[in-house]
Amino acid sequence: MNYLRTILLLSLAAAGYASDVKIIVNSSVSAESISANELKSIFLATSTSLGGSHLEPVLEKGGPVHEAFVKEYLGKTDAALETYYRSLVFTGKGSMPKALASDAEVVAYVAKTKGAIGYVGAGAGTAGVKTLEVK
Amino acid sequence: MNIRVFVMAAALSTAPGFLYGQVDLHLAGRDLQVHGFLSEGFAYSNANNYLTMDTTSGSFFTEGGLNVSTQITDKFRVGAQVYVRDIGHFGQWAPELDWAMGDYKFKSWFGVRAGKVKTTFGLYNDSQDMEFLQTWALLPQSIYAVDQRSSYIAHTGGDLYGSVSPKRMGTFSYVVWAGGNPNDLNGGYAYALSTIGVNYKTYGGRSEGADLRWATPLSGVTVGASYMKRDVVGDGTWAFYGTVAPVHEESNKEYLQQFYAQYDHGKFHADAEYRRYFRGILVNYSLPVTDDTRSWYASAAYRVHKRLELGSYYSHFVDVRPYTGLPSTDPGSYVHDKVVSARVDINRHAYFKLEGHFMSGYAEYALVRGFYGPDNPNGFSRLTNMLVLRTGFNF
Numbered sequence: 001m002n003y004l005r006t007i008l009l010l011s012l013a014a015a016g017y018a019s020d021v022k023i024i025v026n027s028s029v030s031a032e033s034i035s036a037n038e039l040k041s042i043f044l045a046t047s048t049s050l051g052g053s054h055l056e057p058v059l060e061k062g063g064p065v066h067e068a069f070v071k072e073y074l075g076k077t078d079a080a081l082e083t084y085y086r087s088l089v090f091t092g093k094g095s096m097p098k099a100l101a102s103d104a105e106v107v108a109y110v111a112k113t114k115g116a117i118g119y120v121g122a123g124a125g126t127a128g129v130k131t132l133e134v135k
Numbered sequence: 136m137n138i139r140v141f142v143m144a145a146a147l148s149t150a151p152g153f154l155y156g157q158v159d160l161h162l163a164g165r166d167l168q169v170h171g172f173l174s175e176g177f178a179y180s181n182a183n184n185y186l187t188m189d190t191t192s193g194s195f196f197t198e199g200g201l202n203v204s205t206q207i208t209d210k211f212r213v214g215a216q217v218y219v220r221d222i223g224h225f226g227q228w229a230p231e232l233d234w235a236m237g238d239y240k241f242k243s244w245f246g247v248r249a250g251k252v253k254t255t256f257g258l259y260n261d262s263q264d265m266e267f268l269q270t271w272a273l274l275p276q277s278i279y280a281v282d283q284r285s286s287y288i289a290h291t292g293g294d295l296y297g298s299v300s301p302k303r304m305g306t307f308s309y310v311v312w313a314g315g316n317p318n319d320l321n322g323g324y325a326y327a328l329s330t331i332g333v334n335y336k337t338y339g340g341r342s343e344g345a346d347l348r349w350a351t352p353l354s355g356v357t358v359g360a361s362y363m364k365r366d367v368v369g370d371g372t373w374a375f376y377g378t379v380a381p382v383h384e385e386s387n388k389e390y391l392q393q394f395y396a397q398y399d400h401g402k403f404h405a406d407a408e409y410r411r412y413f414r415g416i417l418v419n420y421s422l423p424v425t426d427d428t429r430s431w432y433a434s435a436a437y438r439v440h441k442r443l444e445l446g447s448y449y450s451h452f453v454d455v456r457p458y459t460g461l462p463s464t465d466p467g468s469y470v471h472d473k474v475v476s477a478r479v480d481i482n483r484h485a486y487f488k489l490e491g492h493f494m495s496g497y498a499e500y501a502l503v504r505g506f507y508g509p510d511n512p513n514g515f516s517r518l519t520n521m522l523v524l525r526t527g528f529n530f
Binding site: 037038041046047048054071075076077079080082083086087089090091092093095096115 | 168170172200202204206209210212214215216234236238240242243248252253261262265267268298300302305306308354355399401402404438441480483529
């Protein structure tokens with residue numbers, strides 16, 4: 001019984017952790033949802049489009065929202081993600097994504113940039129952008 | 136004070152101030168990304184001079200690079216990188232065009248790169264000269280030999296590449312490529328031949344190959360395989376017994392196969408790779424020379440602190456069919472290297488590494504595995520212990 005209770009508590013904790021982050025896109029993007037695998041592919045630069053729209057990923061420079069997103073959706077540490085992007089940049093096989101300082105900056109950039117996709121904290125205001133459901 | 140140490144110390148002391156992120160420039164309405172790196176190393180061994188350096192006395196070495204790239208359209212990107220190194224006889228500060236290309240990505244599953252392109256082969260072939268991406272001060276030399284860098288690092292030609300992510304099956308990525316190989320007369324092969332009187336005026340050719348990797352549905356597990364076929368020609372002179380004669384070599388049958396696996400879980404990272412390299416050449420159109428080597432390594436690293444990563448690897452190289460006629464159990468046919476390493480990240484852009492190598496064997500020098508007869512005129516010791524320090528920054 002204790003075992004089941006522990007699993008239930010961990011599941012609830014994990015669900016709460018995932019919901020700490022919202023995925024936002026520019027309103028030009030037609031999709032309403034994105035799979036976890038698609039999200040990972042876009043932020044690791046192996047995929048560049050969703051539902052026919054070209055996407056440009058935007059990062060936060062650091063902080064709890066960034067760390068939660070990187071761990072939950074990309075399965076990496078911040079240091080490992082930076083190394084990954086640098087390996088693309090220095091072999092000529094990719095560019096460094098734009099990195100912004102706060103939720104507000106990410107929302108503002110995504111709102112004005114066609115195809116931009118980013119992540120913000122669950123409590124951040126998202127006026128002018130579309131929130132994607134992660135399936 | 137050694138001028139290199141001074142330059143590196145000055146650079147590191149100023150790095151935290153101006154190296155937060157890339158340098159962004161704007162030119163003719165476009166955003167340009169500028170990135171660079173500089174790395175200074177020091178190697179000291181108790182026996183056997185290594186990688187053409189005087190490591191038994193202590194020797195410095197340097198690598199650096201600078202690139203510029205820009206996104207022309209959503210799908211089209213161009214860029215170029217200049218690379219320079221000075222490692223014993225290798226590089227000798229001669230700047231080289233590391234890569235320069237255009238990249239057009241039609242779809243996620245299909246793109247084209249053309250120009251001078253870094254060759255995707257195994258986990259790290261295309262980034263082997265950027266040790267700041269790794270825990271290690273020296274990558275496993277059984278596969279990513281410093282003295283053979285220029286033979287495999289890039290091709291002048293093109294890539295077809297792409298990725299597909301079938302439902303619940305992870306992501307498959309492929310690269311198919313073909314092109315000309317660099318003509319590097321400052322690399323290990325040309326150096327090895329020069330020590331027996333062969334001086335090439337030209338050495339290069341073409342190669343083609345493919346890489347297929349699968350980021351599996353198992354979290355953090357990637358596996359893959361690569362294949363390369365080479366067709367290389369060298370021309371020069373051979374001085375022996377007071378005479379100088381023309382010499383010519385060409386590939387008869389030359390290929391590399393590589394298999395690899397990688398595992399990432401949080402702060403833990405592990406790699407394993409295996410390579411077979413078969414090299415059959417004809418010298419002066421008639422004399423066959425054959426080598427058949429096996430290389431593999433296994434490595435693991437763990438980030439014990441935000442700024443500290445510890446790791447270890449075992450690297451194994453053996454020629455199972457050396458042209459020298461030595462048995463594969465002779466130290467002249469193999470190099471086994473046990474390595475322990477610590478990486479300290481001073482900040483996001485500057486680091487320091489401390490690494491111990493415990494090597495057995497020295498692989499006869501024409502096999503181009505770091506140990507050369509002329510650099511060790513008193514003969515080889517079977518065992519070599521070596522300390523490597525490395526520091527650098529990138530932005």
